[in-house]
Amino acid sequence: MGGSQVNQALVRLYFEVRDGLRDPVAAWAKLTGNSELYRHARGGRRVPLDDGTAAELTAAAIVHTAAEHGPDRVAALSTSPLAGLVGGLGGAVLTEQPIAPEQVLGRGFRGPRAEDWARAPYVLLWGENNRTVRTPDTPWVIAGRYKGQKVVAIGPHPTRLSDETLVVRPGTDGALAMAMGHVLLKEFFLDRPAFAGHAMDRTDLPFLVRLREHGGAFVAGGLLGRASGRLSLYGAEAVEVLLPRFDDGPGVLRRGVPVAREGDQLVTTVFDLLLAVYGVARGGLPGSWPSGYDDRHEPYTPAWQEAQTGVAASRALKIARELGVTAEKTGGRCVIVPGWLETAHADTAYRAMLALLALTGCGDGWAQPGGGSAIPLVPYLCLHACGEDASDVGALSWRHGEGLFERRTARSVLLEAVRDGLPMAPAPRVLAIPRPIYPLPPQVELLIGPDDGCDLAPPDVRLVADAVARLALDHHLEQPYVQQPHAEPPPQEEDRMRLLVDHAWMHEYGEALPTYRPPGPGLPVKPTQLVRSLTP
Numbered sequence: 285m286g287g288s289q290v291n292q293a294l295v296r297l298y299f300e301v302r303d304g305l306r307d308p309v310a311a312w313a314k315l316t317g318n319s320e321l322y323r324h325a326r327g328g329r330r331v332p333l334d335d336g337t338a339a340e341l342t343a344a345a346i347v348h349t350a351a352e353h354g355p356d357r358v359a360a361l362s363t364s365p366l367a368g369l370v371g372g373l374g375g376a377v378l379t380e381q382p383i384a385p386e387q388v389l390g391r392g393f394r395g396p397r398a399e400d401w402a403r404a405p406y407v408l409l410w411g412e413n414n415r416t417v418r419t420p421d422t423p424w425v426i427a428g429r430y431k432g433q434k435v436v437a438i439g440p441h442p443t444r445l446s447d448e449t450l451v452v453r454p455g456t457d458g459a460l461a462m463a464m465g466h467v468l469l470k471e472f473f474l475d476r477p478a479f480a481g482h483a484m485d486r487t488d489l490p491f492l493v494r495l496r497e498h499g500g501a502f503v504a505g506g507l508l509g510r511a512s513g514r515l516s517l518y519g520a521e522a523v524e525v526l527l528p529r530f531d532d533g534p535g536v537l538r539r540g541v542p543v544a545r546e547g548d549q550l551v552t553t554v555f556d557l558l559l560a561v562y563g564v565a566r567g568g569l570p571g572s573w574p575s576g577y578d579d580r581h582e583p584y585t586p587a588w589q590e591a592q593t594g595v596a597a598s599r600a601l602k603i604a605r606e607l608g609v610t611a612e613k614t615g616g617r618c619v620i621v622p623g624w625l626e627t628a629h630a631d632t633a634y635r636a637m638l639a640l641l642a643l644t645g646c647g648d649g650w651a652q653p654g655g656g657s658a659i660p661l662v663p664y665l666c667l668h669a670c671g672e673d674a675s676d677v678g679a680l681s682w683r684h685g686e687g688l689f690e691r692r693t694a695r696s697v698l699l700e701a702v703r704d705g706l707p708m709a710p711a712p713r714v715l716a717i718p719r720p721i722y723p724l725p726p727q728v729e730l731l732i733g734p735d736d737g738c739d740l741a742p743p744d745v746r747l748v749a750d751a752v753a754r755l756a757l758d759h760h761l762e763q764p765y766v767q768q769p770h771a772e773p774p775p776q777e778e779d780r781m782r783l784l785v786d787h788a789w790m791h792e793y794g795e796a797l798p799t800y801r802p803p804g805p806g807l808p809v810k811p812t813q814l815v816r817s818l819t820p
Contacts, residue, residue, distance in 0.1 A: 288332065288333045288334070288335055288337075288338035288740070288741050288743050289330040289331070289332060289333070289740070289741040290330060290331060290332075290333045290338060290341070290739065290740050290741070291322060291325060291326060291328065291329075291330055291738075291739045291740065292325070292328060292329045292330065292331045293321065293322040293325035293328065294322040294325070294739050294740070295331060295333055295341075297315055297321060297322055298311060298312075298315060298341055301314050301315050308340050308341070308343070308344035308751075308755060309344045309347050309348045309351075309755055309758070311344065312341075312344040312345050312348045313348050313352065316345075316348070316713075316729045319729045322739070323729070326731065326737060326738075326739060327736060327737040330736060330741075335743055335744055335747055336747060338740060338741075338743040338747075339743040339744060339747035339748045339750075339751045340751050341740065342366075342730070342732060342740065342743050342748050342751070343748050343751030343752040343754075343755050344751075344755060345713075345714050345729065345730040346358050346369075346370075346373065346714055346748075346752055347752060347755045347756055349713045349714050349729070350373055350374070350375070353713060355373045355374035355375050356374065356375060356376055356709045356710060357375075357709075357710060357711075357712055357713045357714070358370050358373060358375035358376070358712060358713070358714045358715075359375055359376040359377070359378060359709060359712035359714070359715050359716070360375065360376075360377060360378070360715070360716035360717075361377075361378045361379070361380070361661065361716065361717050361718055361721070362377050362378060362379040362380075362381070362658050363380075363718045364716040364717060364718045364732075364733075364742065365716075365718075365742050365745045366716040366732065366742060366745055366748065367716070368745070369745060369748060369749050369752065370716065371657070373752070375709075376659055376664075376709030376712065377657065377658045377659065378658065378659050378660075378661045378664055379658035379659065379660060379661060380661050380662075381622070381652050381658070382622070382630060382631050382634040382652075382813075383631070383660050383813065383815075383816050384631050384634040384635045384638055385634075385638060385650050385652055386816050387635065387782065387785045387815060387816070388635060388638040388639070388642055388781060388782055388783070388785070389638065389641075389642070389647055389650060389781055390647075390779030390780070390781065390782075391779060393650070395648065395649075395650050395651055395652050396619060396648055396649060396650075396651050400619070401619060401621075401651065402431065402433070403431075403617070404433060404617050404618060404619040404649070405432070405433055405434070405610050405614050405617055405618070406433070406434050406436075406606065406607060406610040406611075406614075406617075406618040406619070407433060407434070407435045407436070407618070407619045407620075407621060408436050408437075408438060408603075408607070408618075408619070408620045408621065409435060409436070409437040409438065409439070409443065409445065409446060409621045409623065410437075410438045410439065410457065410620050410621065410622055410623060410637060411438070411439050411457060411622055411623030411624055411625045412439050412440065412441070412623045412624040412625070412626065434447050434448070434606070434610075435447050435448075436448045436449070436450065436603060436606075437449045437450070438450045438452060438457065438460065439451070439452065439457075439623060440452065440453070440454045440626065448603075450595050450599060450600075450603065451594070451595070452593040452594060452595055453592070453593055453594050454626040454627070454803065455625070455626050455627035455629075455802070455803030456589075456592045456593040456594075456627075456802070456803065457593075457625055457627070457633045457636075457637070458627075458629070458632055458633030458636045458637075458799075458800040458801065459531075459584070459588075459589045459592035459593050459800050459802075460589050460592075460593050460595055460600060461633065461636035461637045461639070461640060461798075461800075462562065462583065462584035462589065462636050462798065462799070462800050463584050463585060463586045463588065463589035463597075463600050463604070464600060464603065464604035464607065464640055465562050465584070465604075465636065465639050465640060465643065465798065466562045466563060466564060466577075466584045466585055466586070467577070467586065467600075467601055467604035467605065467608075468604055468607070468608050468640065468643050468644065469558065469559060469562050469564045469643070470564050471605065471608065472608045472612070472643075472644070473515075473555075473643075474559075474564060474566070478608070478612045479611075479612070479643060479644060479645055480515060482616070482645040483515060483555070483643075484511075484515065486645065486647065486780055486781055487642055487643075487780055487781045487782070487783060488507070488554050488780050488781070488782045488783060488784055489515055489553065489554050489555040489558065489783060490511040490512050490513065490514060490515050490553055490554070490555065491507055491508070491509075491510070491511050491512070491553065491554050491784070492507070492508035492509075492510060492511070492512050492544075492546065492551040492552070492553060493505065493506070493507055493508065493551060493552055493553065493554055493557060493784065494506055494507075494508055494549055494550070494551055495523070495525065495541075495543065495549075495550045495551065495552060498526065498684055499526065499684070501523070501524045501525060501526050501538065502523050502524065502525045502526070502550065503525060503526050503684055504525065504527075504557055504784075504791065504796060504797070505791070506786050506791075507554075507784065507786045508546065508549070508551055512544075512551075512553050514553075515553060515555040516542065516553060516555050516556050516559075517541075517542040517543060517544050517552060517553055517556060518542045518556070518566060519542065520542045520543060520544055521542065521543050521544070522540045522541065522542050522543065522568065522569050522570060523540065523541065523543050523550065523570075524538055524539070524540050524570045524571050525538075525539060525540070525541050525552075525557070525560060525571075526538060526684055527539060527560060527561055527794075527797075527799075528682040528683075528684075528794030528795075528799055529583065530682070530794070530799065530800060530801045530802060531583060531592070531800060531802050534683045536682075536683065536684065537560075537561075537563075537571075537572070537583070538570075538571045538572055539560035539561075539563070539569070539570075539571035539572070539573065540560070540569030540570035540571040541556045541557060541559075541560050541569065542556055542569070554783055554784045554797075557784070557797060558783055558784075558797060558798075561584075561797045561798065561799065562584050562798075563582050563583060563584055563585065574588075577597065577601060578597065583800065584800065585597075586598075586600045586601045586604075592800075592802070607640065607644060608644055611644035611645060611646050612644070615645070616644060616645030616646040616647070616648075616649070617646070617649070618641070618644065618646045618649050619646070619649040619650075619651050620637060620638075620640070620641060620646075620649055620650055620651065621651040622634065622637065622650065622651070622652055626803075627801075627803045627806075628803070628804065628805065628806020628807070629801035629802075629803075629804075629806055631810070631812060631813045632795055632799060632800070632801045632812070633800075633801075635785075635795070635798055636798045636799070636800060638650060639783055639798040641781075642781040642782075642783055643783075647781050659707055659708060659709055660813065660814075660816075661721075662808055662809050662813070663698055663701075663706075663708070663809045663813065663814055664708065664709070664725075665721070665723065665725070666694055666695060666698055666808055666809045667695065667698050667699070667702070667708060668710075668711040668725035668726070669723040669724060669725045669726070670695065670723060670808075671695075672693055672695050672696075673693055673694065673695065674693070675693060675694060675807055676690075676691055676692070676693070677689045677692050677693065677694055677697055677807055677810060677811060678690040678691060678692055680793060680806070680807065680810060681792050681793055681794070682792075682793060682794030684794075685791075685792045685793065685794065686792060688788060688789070688792045689792065689811060694807055694808060694809045694810075697811050697814075698809060698814065701811070701814045706814055706816060707816060711725040711726060711727060711728075712725055712728060713727065713728065713729045713730070714728070714729065714730045714732070715728050715730070715731055715732065716732040716733065716742065717731070717732070717733040717738070718733065718734070718742075719733070719734065719735070720733070720735040720737065783797065783798065784796050784797050785815060787815045789811040789812055789814070789815055790812055790815060792811070793810065793811065793812045795812050
């Protein structure tokens with residue numbers, strides 16, 4: 285008997301059926317014909333089972349479900365040992381990580397491998413990283429420090445792995461990221477064009493953006509679809525734009541941008557809008573601007589963030605300069621290891637952090653597991669496990685939104701997003717999880733996980749893969765492809781890093797460009813979290 289633990293009712297019924305049919309897949313098909321017999325016993329006593337039989341049972345459930353109902357009815361959380369096998373079969377891989385990297389860094393984003401951390405000269409461990417830095421990847425961080433790598437931890441708690449720690453108030457990481465972006469734009473774009481070539485070739489900063497009139501000023505609309513040939517239109521006509529300011533209730537920022545006319549449309553560049561958002565002043569532009577880094581009243585200066593985060597302005601300034609200089613000298617080899625952010629608006633904070641990588645040419649430096657093909661877990665559970673709620677997602681729109689989601693619920697918006705093409709798998713029949721997740725999607729016939737409420741403890745993934753290959757061959761099912769550890773990912777289509785996410789939902793919530801939403805009431809799922817990838 286091995287270390288596997290199986291629900292007593294399930295294993296008894298499985299042996300009874302299998303001994304009669306002598307075919308594990310046929311046995312599972314017959315067993316699930318009346319799965320209520322053991323599903324009602326879920327959470328009861330679990331008994332030990334040898335590893336080979338546990339792997340066979342798991343493989344039979346996977347092969348039958350994939351053949352009878354489609355591989356997308358098999359799902360695994362990305363941190364489950366079975367995630368690689370499920371993904372190779374064409375199943376649904378669910379992730380708790382933010383989907384912001386796919387929005388900013390492009391479709392199919394992979395990120396650095398763990399061993400790449402040792403070759404990075406500058407690493408930011410950002411967020412609640414206790415879970416991350418205690419994984420087997422930790423030695424790579426230590427190896428990098430022997431080569432002179434600097435590790436900076438940013439989060440609510442210090443960590444022993446860092447050379448320097450910035451302790452921020454929970455939920456205010458986005459404010460620090462915005463202040464760092466302010467410094468990078470001022471010193472590495474305006475004072476001297478350190479990253480201008482990268483910005484022209486690999487980002488959307490030179491792209492033209494439509495402006496629409498609103499309330500005596502203008503607000504950003506959609507991309508025009510082409511670049512202007514230069515980063516900025518500075519020196520031309522200027523108009524005032526309205527930008528969201530979520531740290532001041534219903535307040536807005538009134539900043540000026542240079543514009544040009546394209547037929548009957550008024551346009552500016554993403555770069556000009558970005559400078560306005562971050563408050564990087566240039567002479568002759570209308571609006572209210574910070575007087576310098578020590579201005580505490582205008583976002584997003586180092587002094588402004590100090591009041592939000594508790595991090596001294598001088599330290600925020602120092603870290604931003606170190607990031608910019610290191611990225612410039614090493615050709616963009618800095619890394620951010622994201623952790624858990626304690627805020628209901630974490631997707632917004634992650635986008636502010638990602639902007640730092642996009643600005644400095646470190647597009648491969650977001651060390652996030654999962655990959656671009658994973659399905660976000662929260663919307664997945666919202667669609668398949670949660671009922672309709674009474675929350676109004678329109679309440680999170682900024683004051684100059686057009687009311688697209690007024691009096692709409694999260695579930696109704698999610699259903700609309702799925703109809704519009706948001707990648708979303710159906711409710712699973714086989715689900716592998718690394719920890720308890722409730723509520724669970726209904727009609728799960730085999731729940732694989734460590735909790736007593738699960739049917740089966742995760743078996744050895746190699747035994748399961750061998751059993752799936754054998755049973756798939758017997759039942760004429762396409763064999764799964766399992767990516768080997770440290771294998772090079774397939775080449776991806778080149779895509780620009782996007783500082784402006786051009787989607788109606790992002791404009792509605794005032795989050796098309798990086799911004800900061802302070803800690804406070806949020807929803808389990810917002811429409812902005814559902815925008816996964818966009819066509820160029």
